[in-house]
Amino acid sequence: MRVPLSWLRDYVDLPAGVTARDLAARLIAVGLEVETVDELGADVTGPLVVGEVLEIEELTGFKKPIRYCRVDVGGANGSGEPQNIVCGARNFAAGDRVVVALPGAELPGGFAISARTTYGKVSEGMICSAAELGVSDDHSGIIVLPKGAAEPGADAFEVLGLRDDVLDIAVTPDRGYALSMRGVAREAAVVYGVAFRDPAESTEAPRSGGEGYPATVADPAICSRYVLRGVTGFDAQTPSPLWMQRRLQMVGVRSISLAVDITNYVMMELGQPLHAWDRARLRGPIEVRRAEQGERLETLDHVVRELDPDDILITDESGPINIAGVMGGLDTEISETSSEIVIEAAHFAATHIARTSRRHQLSSESSRRFERGIDSEVQLAAATRAVALLAELGGATVEPGVTHVDLSEPREPITIPADHASRIAGVDYPAGTAAHRLRQVGCGVEEAEQGAVLRVVPPSWRPDLTDPNDLAEEVIRYEGYENIPSIPPRAPAGRGLTPGQRLRRAVGRALAGAGFVEVLNYPFTGERDFDALQLESGDDRRLALRLANPINDDEPLLRTTLLPGLLKALVRNVGRGFGDVALFETGLVYRPGPDAPATAPMLGVDRGPTAEELASVEAAIPEQPRRIAAVLAGAREPAGWWGQGRPAIWADAIEAAREVGRAAGVDLVVRADRHAPWHPGRCAALYAVGTQGADGEMLVGHAGELHPRVIKAYGLPERTVAMEVELDRVEAARAKVIAPEVSTYPVATRDVALIVDESVPSGEVEAALRSGAGELLESVGLFDVYTGEQVGADRKSLAYSLRFRASDRTLTAEEATAARDAAVAAAAERTGAALRG
Structure with a gap:
């Protein structure tokens, strides 16, 4: 999740002087993985101003249309005189406000702007497109600012929101709420102890004037809440405002059209995925149900997909129109002529969406949020926010009717001892700390037994909080992981590595x-x-x-x-x-x-296993x-x-x-x-x-x-x-280890060469020598093997070095020779070896 600092400040009043890197450090300390802090616009320098096009002269005789423009840049050029600029774009006219890079400016990629002669005219700057400024990937033409956006000569950096710091957060599966500006702002408000303005609560509640577009949900297990809101008279040709395009671009979402941009904007703001349909293409009431075997749907990426009974579908009388939470169908998508729009906001089962996304290899911004768990109560606010933007920016009229199917059940309270987090962390937190921190998370906390026990109801946006240890983690992370002392465990005496x-x-x-x-x-x-x-x-x-x-x-x-x-x-x-x-x-x-x-048994978790079940597991x-x-x-x-x-x-x-x-x-x-x-x-x-x-x-x-x-x-x-x-x-096979005795007396060495059949292993000969030599033998080693005419066909000569030593005396030559002879005799008896002459 990419989080622009300027957008975040809409919902939380960060203290003066707080930088993006300061905020990143605080968020990391409470468990959010901020990977990078990107400084957008840092590669654009110099005079970048708003200009008003006064005159346009069409130049002829070139391979492509070229225009020679006189542009009023106010006093930004130091003289107050209009700038003469050569431009090839065709999407602007005299009287439009544009963005002008004056000589001395430098654009992304090290592109320096200077006055130069081109197409036979002196061009004193550059009229910029969004792509040239790094604002978006739009190469179709230059930026045309809304009427009255700013006066000629005004600083374009501020007008465009060109410079901003963006936190790039790697959201773990248990923190789906952080996939929204709302979720990250709530975290920032807690770590700095400042007020949080919830954008979901700022949305004006709808005034119902009857039922909205008809819809039903077949099974609450797949969809617990389903909301539809509609607008009429929408102007699909209206472009998305520059501020919205810029914010979407900063969070990594491509601008497509106003209707689609609004659904993406609300998703990034509130964390609630939305879908927009062309109402004229819908056929009858909508039903949310599981797919049936053999059903197919052509999705927005022009792929016809075979649907699985585990998939959640949005259907009308014509059949499937959406793979819920993953991708819409092609037949009902918004077009350039859509004037009646239906907005969908729903709470789908996370496990179904996750499996569907993997099954169809469709990972979208929507599925990423659903499979991590979204707020189960924000659907009405999100849909209302979307239709309000459609009315404000696209000239639409909001229909008073609201479809709100609520099949959700209230969350059961979790009962925990007030000192549970202290016992888990090994830190004595002051009394009341757990209740205070859990309320900051958004939990409803009721204290019982004189504050010794807490009954906690997790907020709707935290489906990951399900047991006492989850709640303890929330307390501990806000109190600071760094405040937990590092106490290495002491190993009990007498315990170490096993044999x-x-x-x-x-x-x-x-x-x-x-x-x-x-x-x-x-x-x-x-x-x-x-x-x-x-x-x-x-x-x-x-x-x-x-x-x-x-x-x-x-x-x-x-x-x-x-x-x-x-x-x-x-x-x-x-x-x-x-x-x-x-x-x-x-x-x-x-x-x-x-x-x-053939297969291991799968035991239930509702009770302990029986002896027979344990035996079946052991057998597997x-x-x-x-x-x-x-x-x-x-x-x-x-x-x-x-x-x-x-x-x-x-x-x-x-x-x-x-x-x-x-x-x-x-x-x-x-x-x-x-x-x-x-x-x-x-x-x-x-x-x-x-x-x-x-x-x-x-x-x-x-x-x-x-x-x-x-x-x-x-x-x-x-x-x-x-x-x-x-x-x-x-x-x-290991025997009891006995420390070897070290003799201080000299060693006596005797070499023997034995002739044996070629099939006799040298190991057997060595074993015979060891058994015959007796206790005086210290070691025996094979140092030569010879085959040839001197030992005969199918025969070999094995030469061994025998080392003899006694622990209490110096061996005599007779003792060493006798031991050698005994070793040779044993080898002759067991392997048929003959002493080589």
């Missing part, structure tokens, strides 16, 4: 330290992702929850794996020139069981394990002056999973596996050691290189690798 939270932070820090970047993706997916991941038809990951109202029709399901979001994020990064990418994400996946209901909630996943592409180690780099391979994905395990204090065992979406020959299953399951292990995830078909489906770089681990299972 799960500490684990997630530790895992995130570990992967970030390893060079990964965390991302957050939407938890939505689609069947296309399941196909791209090469999941078979019976795969459990294809069983997903479907959203009732998805954001994207291509992703209507809740994810069952983190990989689709990560792969799409990787593709976006690669597409923007980042070829070396390492990403990870921690989040929930949603795994409904095969017996889960899917299992939601927390997982962590990572993807890598490009160079894992970049090349540079230090040497050649290294691309990311399947082992890096496994190492990322091991980083997760190390951060959690859990050892992960790696075994070859076949599991989509990984390459069947480069896929590893990850097991947590020492937990439930076969051989005391539990499957926690997979890692490796993605299948080539998956890479092609997503457009990934070649050899992209990934891992996904179920973090909840890793947490369940």
Whole structure:
């Protein structure tokens, strides 16, 4: 909502010296979002005056008509002599008053005015159009002022209202009253403690002389109040006065015609949308009702629209003539010959208007106000104000009859403790503060129980005030949010992060330290992702929850794996020139069981749920394990002056999973596996050691290189690798953390090279070495893998470095050698390994 300061002052006497920025700061403090303060006319400088055209000489011999004018500008030019000005406009005559920019003036866009020779004549200034001054978009001709508007030589800035400050307010859905000059003026009056002149109350009440145009309302649920007023003898050719055009232009509304401009002007003034019909085009009584299936209407934008039974319609005997609160029909619109006009003002149901506006993709100034909630009692005043302006400016005669269908019900009082706002804000407001502030809002307040209880009836223009907390907010915002002390809560001793939270932070820090970047993706997916991941038809990951109202029709399901979001994020990064990418994400996946209901039950709110209803809700909630996943592409180690780099391979994905395990204090065992979406020959299953399951292990995830078909489906770089681990299972596998003992004695290192079949995993050999080496083994690491003629076909050599240390003594060479031999013997027994000579 754009609010010109000059228009606002018509309804509230702001203190002297208050600027638009001062007012903006005060309004922001009470909850209105003032985004900008525009200084209109600041780009127009220099002498801009009223002139009277004395003579016009028509110049010939040019491609377009040119006129040479003598214009009286009074004493504004310093000499009192008429100015000679060349002008191409045709919409004025001798004797008209116009706006003249004298030499030295500057118009919007940096257009400087000076005396210059053009079309063979010296032009001593410029006769201005509304577009050239930034007053409106009208390029059809120059501004012709009304007779007697001002004397020649008068300052045109004041005559045109050219300079003004305009507040641009972003009105939130709960403050629909601020979509009017009336609403913002009421706020300004309260924050400055000055009187407010309600434009709705200043309108003279109609003197009924019989019924107006016949109308009925089929259902009070869709329209609680309906008003019609009419005029006759209206001159549709009368232009809108310049002051009205200027005010509409400042609030962002285009001037169209006098009748339409008046309805828009009253809407901006009072917040009540109006509609004007050509009475000659109406056919019989008007009815407000819901649309019927199959009805159609051609609206003012020349689009034939299929109507929905949820739409509210205005109809006559010919059928629909308006989509109520959104847009009028083409057949009954005001034309240049309309002389009899019917003005409509109504209070339509906000939810219906909001749904209709979205359904038909028609967002108008009218629908914006209806869907936020308008004053339910201003309709008669708005219609009366509109017909009065039609009479004053368009020469019409107001019909005495009034149609006023009132199906509204009085608002019930809200009972609140007088200190409710104090308890909500944590501030001891003085006694009587709540009652005083609520009366400033416009509420009717009745004090009971010696002022301890308030019975509050919210005003008709505040439909958002429905419960005690709404009323408390009104008191608090007027008392000042800035006066609420900031007291940080104190955490009770002994409470901090849960073990799960500490684990997630530790895992995130570990992967970030390893060079990964965390991302957050939407938890939505689609069947296309399941196909791209090469999941078979019976795969459990294809069983997903479907959203009732998805954001994207291509992703209507809740994810069952983190990989689709990560792969799409990787593709976006690669597409923007980042070829070396390492990403990870921690989040929930949603795994409904095969017996889960197709839809979640919708429980009523009129009572508490029964045990059976709670059980049905629980049954519809899917299992939601927390997982962590990572993807890598490009160079894992970049090349540079230090040497050649290294691309990311399947082992890096496994190492990322091991980083997760190390951060959690859990050892992960790696075994070859076949599991989509990984390459069947480069896929590893990850097991947590020492937990439930076969051989005391539990499957926690997979890692490796993605299948080539998956890479092609997503457009990934070649050899992209990934891992996904179920973090909840890793947490369940954690043992009690014991601080490691640090030995001060030296380490003894022994290297062994073992020859095994090529099919034997190195992890099994390492596990055998650990079990055989005993308590003296501190660590074991694989440092070389060799295949070739020296070890034989289908064989490989694995070289390990074993570190031995005792906590209470220095190991002898014999002890270290014996431990190494025991480790080799265990590897030979379990994996068939032979010591390489």
